[in-house]
Amino acid sequence: MPQLTALDAQFLNIETATNVANIAGLAILDGALDRADLQALLGRRLPYVPALRRRLAPVPFGLDHPYWAEEDDLDLDYHVREIGLPRPGDDRQLAEQVSRLHARRLDRSRPLWEIYLVHNLSGGRTGLYTKIHHAAVDGIGGADVLAALLDTTPEPPTGREDPPPGMGEAPPGRDEPPPGQAEMVARGLARLAAN
Template sequence: MRQLTALDAQFLHVETATTAAHVAGLAILDSADGSVTRDALADLLLARLHLSPALSLRVAEVPLGLDHPYWVSDLDFDIDNHLFETTLPLPGDDWQLAETVAEIHARRLDRAHPLWEMHLINGLENGRVAVYTKVHHAAIDGVSGAETLAALLDLTPDGHLRSRDRAVSTSRTRPSSRTTTALRTTT
């Protein structure tokens, strides 16, 4: 359990019904062979969550708001609360992708869970898919967010997994060996 800094707490408090305080990134991937699927992405994320412990922590408010909130382990972590899938209608062009990402980005993150989401967006032209990731600014800043995304997706050609330093408590565990190669090719 770790208390949020004043700055990180401010990022939580600045949010309103129309103002979100998350950072985000979009990766366009080649999936002409169909290897980038929601199940493949779930396997990969669950195998690599240990690379960014912040992704398994949720916010715990202090009663009556008398102090800054705390980060606590989400003992009921479920990848289904974080990983979503949608498919663009034909023709799946960049304009449709931009509209979809804008809609997803406008929604605030659910504070009952760790403050991040990943969206697999299927149906792009030429066999491509998009992976849109958003993380609350209280949990991660833009630079460390980019580093985290790179570690989770491992965009290297050979896809070396680092060995797990600690176990990640999940309510839904998947075998990690099924599809670790699914997200290695970018366009």
């Protein structure tokens, strides 16, 4: 039942309609990438990436920093999206599209990440734009997430159960659930009194 640190909670609190706290990356891939294949890869790799399996569990009345709760029914159809650029699909069009995607806030009722496959790039390329809320990962954590999700060689592991490179033999266990509403309120009031 990890609770957000003060710094992580600050990344949530600074967001407005015009200010977002997303960390993002854009990869340009040679050739095409299929959404179903990407979802299948994510389905195998997500057990190794706790940050992408957690959603916020707010404390009643905002008395304390939210907790992370493990999402039991992760909806990859929601989190993995695809769009196509109009021809010619040049870098300027891609930059404009990524700018629009990045400016949108993430849905706080779901795990705080989205991946977009961007089709129709010039030269037969495909874009892979990933955005994760800064409250869920920092810069180093974001690099760890990408390392778990992407292969480092052109030949990916052959077995369905192969762990991502550098991730160990077994995925980490499940998080304990966050405390119940009454306990969250009691802890929040105790922290307020202590402060």
